[in-house]
Amino acid sequence: MIADRTTLQRRLDQATGHLETPVAAVDLAAFDNNAAELTARAGGKPLRVASKSVRCRPLLERVLARPGWHGVMAYSLPEAIWLVREGVTDDVLVAYPTVNRAALAELAADEKLANAISIMVDSVAHLDVVDAVTAPGKRPDVRLCIDLDASWKPAGALHVGVRRSPVHSAAQAGSLAQRIVARPGFKLIGLMSYEAQIAGLGDDPPRQALRGRAIRLLQARSFAEIVRRRGAAVAAVREHADLAFVNGGGTGSVAATSADPAVTEVTAGSGLYGPTLFDSYRNWRPTPAAFFALSVVRRPAPRIATVHGGGWIASGPAERSRQPQPYLPAGLRFKTDEGPGEVQTPLLGAVADTLRPGDRVWFRHAKAGELCEHVNELQLIDGETAAPAPTYRGEGHAFLG
Structure with missing residues (x-):
């Protein structure tokens, strides 16, 4: 649904002409169309909205009111606490580990927050930080999600993807899960893996046909590997804990990730706005919004x-x-x-x-x-x-x- 540029410019100018620049705008028709397209691509699996890609409370509320969308993936614990207190959602997954002591103390002191927010961990050191703030017997259980590294390591030291979690193998995931469930004051409820080399890398860069073909080959092999490894990791973790969710993907991989049988929900956010980085994707290009x-x-x-x-x-x-x-x-x-x-x-x-x-x-x-x-x-x-x-x-x- 790419609008005629002349018509779009006229609409934007007409709507905002009384305002001084700089002015930022979101075309709601394009935003809603992108939300619907993402839902269709998710194939019936729920979408968790990535708040870092929206950063506007009314628009988070707008997309969460749509069928197929549930829950927020936040980028910091203070943000997650704010979203819950403001009534935006009662289901927040914090995408990155936190060492914010003030926010952890607030989480541990409020049962409503503790029941609504899950924090990310990839080592027992993250559990130690929580315990140092509030002892296990003096707080409700803190909900945890293991961050499984989704990068591809085809040979030796070769690393394709971003540097996130040190938990890469199914054995490492299972070992961490075992150590988590042995610790009082925590509840392991989720596993997440973000395949950045697929979801966040355009496979059709302009004027770079050879590079595009190389990226597509890399992505195909990497995706086959993460599907196998993620399935094994989920099985290993479930030997120790009942998982409420397995999260994966991003805007650039919604359709592929949702087809992974191990995944129960998919994250998306950038596709709602349609920024320029997504102009270089072949499988789906959101409408600029x-x-x-x-x-x-x-x-x-x-x-x-x-x-x-x-x-x-x-x-x-x-x-x-x-x-x-x-x-x-x-x-x-x-x-x-x-x-x-x-x-x-x-x-x-x-x-x-x-x-x-x-x-x-x-x-x-x-x-x-x-x-x-x-x-x-x-x-x-x-x-x-x-x-x-x-x-x-x-x-x-x-x-x-």
Whole structure:
């Protein structure tokens, strides 16, 4: 459902024309369409929304109200506590281990929180941190999820994927599960594995056909391996604990991961906004739904229009794929020796001659939720009208700040 760019620009300008830039917007029609497409791709398995890719409470509530979506994958324990206290959800999986003592103390002191939040572990050292904050006999059981490393190690020291958990083999997962259940004050309820080399790596990079073929071959072999190993790990862990869920995947692998019989739920989030990193996927490309606008402030030369700001670079390797991209009007590009700048960004192209100071250029961010770290609110676009919705930042929260 890719909207005609001219029509989309008219709608965005009409809805937000009364606002000063920078302004960030989410097209609700595209957002809802992406949510429905992800549900269909999940093949009946529930989707857990990745909050780091949304970072806007009203939009988290919107997607959780849809059939097929249940629960949140949070990126920090303080965030998880806030989401539960605000009534967004009663089911949060914290995706990364936590050593936040204040948040752990709050979790241990509140039975409602303890029943709603599961924290991630990949070693007994994480259990030691919890016990050091509140002794086992003085708290409700803390719900735990084991993080199984989903990277591929085809030979020797070769490592394909991200560096996450040290728990890689089924034997390691079973051993950790055995040690967890022997510890009072904990309840092992889940296992998670995120196949980043599949879910987070585009298999059709533009103008790189050979690289694309290599990525697809790597992903096919890696996925076959993780399906076998994940199944064995789940069986090993279930010898010691009854698992309530086995979580896997991300936007880029929803259909494949949901087909894994060991997986009971799939995570997705970036596909709701459709950032530029997902333009390089063959199996599914979400409809662009999130944008930000900057104002043209000067014309330094023919075919150059300069906007104020623009250097909203995404996390990850410092390369072109992490830059935001000018999207509306079509035909603009960065100046190669300047790129998107902190306070000004020159844009080149014939269409630049049609722009004047005060006109707007709409951009797409490379990653999804990171857009929300730059603005206090998103304008939710419904037709040609806009309604503001606060981002996490707008509600006074910078959970990774």
